[in-house]
Amino acid sequence: MTSLAAPSDTARCEAEARLGALATPPGALGRLGELGVWVASCQGEVPPAPVTDVRLVVFAGA
Numbered sequence: 001m002t003s004l005a006a007p008s009d010t011a012r013c014e015a016e017a018r019l020g021a022l023a024t025p026p027g028a029l030g031r032l033g034e035l036g037v038w039v040a041s042c043q044g045e046v047p048p049a050p051v052t053d054v055r056l057v058v059f060a061g062a
Helices: 009-020 031-043
Strands: none
Touching: 009 031
C-alpha cells in the first residue's frame, strides 16, 4: 500500500503568495485560484507540475 504525504504548508504559503502577486484583482480567478494553491500544496512544489492522466476535469465560470 502506498502512503500519501500530508499537503505541504510551505508550498501552500508560497502558492498563495504567488497568486497574490499576479496582476489580477484578488478573487478574480474564483475557485480556480484556490484549486491551484491546493494542487501546489499537495504536490509540494510551486508552481505545481501539470496534472497528467486526467479522467475528467470540469471548470466553469460565471
